[in-house]
Amino acid sequence: MPLPDSSGRRLLGRLREYMAGGGTTQDRLDRTVRLIAEETRSDVCSCYVMRAGEVLELFATEGLSQEAVHLTRLRVGEGLIGEIAARARPLNAPNAWDHPSFAYRPETGEDVYASLMGVPMIRGGQVIGVLAVQNRDRRPYQDIEVEALETVAMVLAELLAGTELVSRDELAPVAGNAVLPFRMEGLCLNSGAVLGTAIYHRPKVHIERLICEDPDAELQRLREALQALRRSIDELIRTHVDLSGDYREILEAYRMFADDAGWVSRISDAIRSGLTAEAAVRRVDDDMKVRMAQANDPYIRERLHDLEDLANRLLLHLTGHSPTSAQGELPDDAVLICRSLGPAELLDYPRGTVRGVLMEEGAPTMHAVIVARALDIPVIGRLEGVFTRIAPFDTLALDADNAQVFVRPSDDVRDTFLHSLATRQARQQAYLAERDLPFETRDGAPVTIMMNAGLLMDMGHLEDTGAMGVGLYRTELPFMTRPSLPDVATQTLLYQKILKQAGDRPVVFRTLDVGGDKLLPYLGDDGEDNPAMGWRSIRITLDRPAVLRAQVRALLRASAGRDLQLMFPMIADVAEFEQARRVVDAEVAREQSRGGALPSSVCVGTMLEVPALLYQFPVLLRVADFVSVGSNDLLQFLFATDRGNPRVSGRYDPLSVPVLRLLRDVREQCDAAGRPVTVCGEMAGHPLEAMALIGLGYRRLSMAAQGIGPVKQMLRSMDSGIVTNYVRTLIDRDAPNPRRALSAFARDHDITVT
Structure with missing residues (x-):
């Protein structure tokens, strides 16, 4: 044959x-x-x-x-x-x-x-x-x-596809949709709320010719379209120079995909088999979509989204269109409805016209979501059947904070939503008005409130919120946006930019925390039955000491002349901490021998995430300079409950008596050893939970930027002595429902926890 x-x-x-x-x-x-x-x-x-x-x-x-x-x-x-x-x-x-x-x-x-x-x-x-x-x-x-x-x-x-045998739902507008309002729930990928108009993103490019008569001519068309594609991405990078360095790095990594020899070669081979350039691109794209659906690795799935976006852009160039001309006329309150998004696609729309995004797929670490955060666009993902249930130009009330969208809301729902938006804006203004007030309780107890960050673009929130520093800087996200491991010079430049934006505020860097759901393909992945408790975090970098040494070396050089604070994630045994600290000591000695400038001080701490470390605490506190409680993983492991699984994530309460007792004991041991302790998980960013932590004696909390305003308002409305006495009472008498009791207490004492 x-x-x-x-x-x-x-x-x-x-x-x-x-x-x-x-x-x-x-x-x-x-x-x-x-x-x-x-x-x-x-x-x-x-x-x-x-x-x-x-x-x-x-x-x-x-x-x-x-x-x-x-x-x-x-x-x-x-x-x-x-x-x-x-x-x-x-x-x-x-x-x-x-x-x-x-x-x-x-x-x-x-x-x-x-x-x-x-x-x-x-x-x-x-x-x-x-x-x-x-x-x-x-x-x-x-x-x-x-x-x-x-x-x-x-x-x-x-x-x-043009016959009655195959459904064309993906191309046709939704017909026969019920006109009644309804609600959909998904996954919050970027917080925010907006009332807007549904617009289908990126209509599919229609291919007129499938069979080619002159493969050489089609290959030449492909080469010209690829050149135009690369020029258009370069123009995006130049046009959006105002966005942060992280986003530029994402675009530049995306630009590298356009030069991917394997991708171009597969399209060229399809042309040589007799297809037009457009049909060849479509064939390779369809093959990648199938691979994406079968991939378990979230990093690979997200990179395939990038390639799918490139394929569609290439088709637009081949058919003589531009990404912006394909969008048509847009309302100024557009909410994009899409299956997924490539990293550059949001920038194809005029700035300010896209107010929200609803995705059938989506993940918190995908490039498009990182871009949406930079543009302050709320995003909800994992909305199954979004195309069949939402028609173009439907009115949408998007509440990303609660991961829900109201489709064709009734007048009552619309009025309530608009009132909530107005209240939200007023609350934001109130937080802003209090930005420069001290972080202290009503009875004068000072509390250090820090911010969690993971991208350079997050650092601008230090000024917005008045945070006293960065209590947790997640260093892994820049590693995840690159196709290969960043070298020492690249990392040094990034950390210098972070410290420059922080000014005289402290920054606590967490060393590389990957594995689990944050995979780096260039480190290798054999697949694990239980990745959350497998080869991840410090276990990877201790097994790959060159990776840890490079990161520590970059942090030392970037922190020359100022204090350096770094901490290790997922420590389960004091021996692991000591081994990792020896890497830091060796790199300090290396820089000294080379005559390099050193930080004025180096403090080395650990995340408390693995319950086994609780039984080694006296020994740990003799060798660690500080402790940060990572409440997310600590409670997940404590209750043997996957916090990412909606079926079981609600089965434990961070405000239950066992958790409060554990946190009290941790704080007491740290105080006795003279070691600073911070809570830097999600628990710290919720006003009611933060109130309980202060009642337990914690005076250092670190949280996402959006939690700082509400927590500060709660803090300034409470009396620490009264709260401390009440929390002790709850723990001592084994209160059956501490959350309900704390909520009632806050209400009775005019403490703002909403």
């Missing part, structure tokens, strides 16, 4: 004519399978189409019994055809009968056929059918034959 290029292009040309010809869809499919069997010299060619309920129905065949057409059905995953659909990958079976997935269907009359080769028909990242050929003799199909059938299947999928 090997097809030379000329024969392959002839097959594609004839296929186009057959599908464009007259007759019903069934007539055209019957002619098509006969043509493919003839041109590929196969004894059988069969086309299976995906029907409702994930069932593959034999729709047309040349070589099998015609009585089996519309009778033979296979579930996805059943038989070789079902296996192809389930894996969305080709299958090459020299002896189909011996394959473990083979399922015999006597009505087809396939008894005399030994070998089978099949490929998925993919459209919009979804498998819409399977195309298969069979032969009497046992034979392995060559790679060139598999590729030829994949190309034919791609064209057939595009042509089938």
Whole structure:
């Protein structure tokens, strides 16, 4: 069956004519399978189409019994055809009968056929059918034959998309939507609230020509479009120079994908097989969408989103459009409805017109979400069925703080939402008015309130909030936005920028905390059954000491002449802390021997996240300079409860008596040893929880920027002595519901906790 290029292009040309010809869809499919069997010299060619309920129905065949057409059905995953659909990958079976997935269907009359080769028909990242050929003799199909059938299947999928057999929901506006208001819930990716108008993001680029007559001319068109694509990204980088260095680094990493030799090579190979440049881009893009759906690694999934965005941009250049012209006229309160977003796509819209984003997919660390934070655009992700439930120009009340959106809200809901927005704005103004007031309780007890940060763009909130410094700087996010490990010089420059923006405020750097749900492909990943408790955080950097040494070296150089505070994550044993501290000591000695400028002081602390460390506390406090309580992981491990799993995340309460007693004991031991202790998890950023922490004796809290205003307002409305006595009472008498009791206490004593 090997097809030379000329024969392959002839097959594609004839296929186009057959599908464009007259007759019903069934007539055209019957002619098509006969043509493919003839041109590929196969004894059988069969086309299976995906029907409702994930069932593959034999729709047309040349070589099998015609009585089996519309009778033979296979579930996805059943038989070789079902296996192809389930894996969305080709299958090459020299002896189909011996394959473990083979399922015999006597009505087809396939008894005399030994070998089978099949490929998925993919459209919009979804498998819409399977195309298969069979032969009497046992034979392995060559790679060139598999590729030829994949190309034919791609064209057939595009042509089938225009028939009644394949749903075009993704292209058509929502029809028949109920006009009643309703609510959807998802995942908050960036906080905020807005009332706006639904707009579908990025209409799909329609491809007019699928088959090329001159591959060399198509390759030249591809080269020109790639040059235009790269120039447009460079222009985005220049245009948005006002955004922070983190965002520029994301765009520059995105720009590198446009030079990815493997991506360009796959598109070029598809052109050489007989496709136009547009069709080749679409084929490679569809293949990547399938891979993305199967990838477990969130980093890989997010990078594939970047490549999908590049593919769509490349198609726009090939068809003579620009990203902005494809958007059309926009209202000035647009809420984008999308499956996902590439890192540069938000910048295609005029600044200020996009007020919110709703995603069918999405993750907190994806590049587009990081960009949305820089632009202060609220984002909700994981909204299943967002395209089928929200129509263009629907009115939306987006409440990202609570991860919910009200679709076509009633007048009452709309009025309530507008009132909430006004209250929210007034509250923000009140926080701003109190920014320069001291962080102290009503009875004069000072409390150090710090900010958590993870990107350079976060540092601007120090001024906005009046925070006294950065109590937790997560250093891993810049590592995650790069295709390779940043070197010492790159890290040094970044840390210098952070410290410069901090001014005379302290910054506590947490060393690289990756693994779990924050994977770096260049460090390797063998897959783990329980990654949250696997090879992550300090365990990785102790096993890869060169990574830790490079980061410590960069922090030392960046902190020359000022205090350096760094801490290690996920320490479970004092020996781990001592081993990591020896790395710091070795790097200090190295810089001294080289005559390098050193920090004026170096303080080395640890996160308290693993409960086992509680039973080594006296020893730990002799070697650690300070402790930061990471309440998120500590409580997750304490209660054996995955805080990211909505089924169980609400089963424990940070304000339960066991947690309050644990935190009291930690604070008392730190005070006795003269070691500063900070709570820097989510618990610190909620006013009621922060009130309880102050009642337990904590005087150092670090939280996300948006929590500082509410916590400060609570702090200045409370009397620390009265709260301390009440919290002690709750712990001593085993109160059944401390949260309810603390809420009532705050209400009775006019403490602002909302």
